[in-house]
Amino acid sequence: MSDIRKLQRDLIARVLGRGGKAPPALRRAAFDNAGLDEPLRTLIDKVAHRAHRVTDEDIAEVRAAGLSEDQIFEVMVCAAVGQAHRQHTAALAALTEALGGR
């Protein structure tokens, strides 16, 4: 699975790169789950930490705040990829530490 790290880097580069319709800084903030204002903060934190609790109302509030459907799609994708990436990075560091300590 040597390709995984490259595919992961490519995915992150795409969702944070030039191809988006939401401003890059907003996508980066969603990826990091940091520095966001309401109502986006609640939606993004739910995607990162309790995605099964996201409601129609969470998305309706972000839509009412002026984001388009494509922009909402993008920031939600960034939030999911960002949180999964942080977990994966922490786990690989734990594996490296476990191997070094043997």
Added chain:
Amino acid sequence: MRLEILERGHRLRSRAVFALIRLMSRQPVVDAVKLAFYRPEFYGAGPLTHEAMRGPSEWSVGDRELMAAFVSKVNESPFCIAAHSATSRIWYGQDLRVAATLADVTTAPIEEPLRATLILLGKLTRDHAIDADAVRAVLAAGVSPQQVEDALAVCLAFNITDRLANAFGFHVPGPEAMNAGARQLLSRGYR
């Protein structure tokens, strides 16, 4: 689904693929496929998921599908639990192994290295982190470092997919559509 664009915003070529899927499988197109075909140049996680689930690994395809179902259970993602339970069930040719693992991983009739690995993935998914001691316990159960890394790749893919399935509100279709999707995942993979 909660975003209209994921239901009806696809390009003509993708809509033609959906029509073909409906024709060939005689089942509706599931929401995971609609997401995969929406602006793949932006999200398009298919190659990453395919490599984790079908790339070279000491874990069997069935074991990796079981890991996906198990991680999805921890993430409380009904669509992904159903999809990957069905896929691992078909691959193994039996239901007991999958059903027992999802009911209680500590007593399920599975190999100890797989059990230790599933418990590690569960902890990572629930707590968002694991420490070196948790990994040492898995290595002590006879799992190779490469197998740990391969299992973490499955966990990465499904910690993305489960979140999006839940956040976008994937509809969970009946068993016939899920089984048709599972057979597709076994014959063609995720790309």
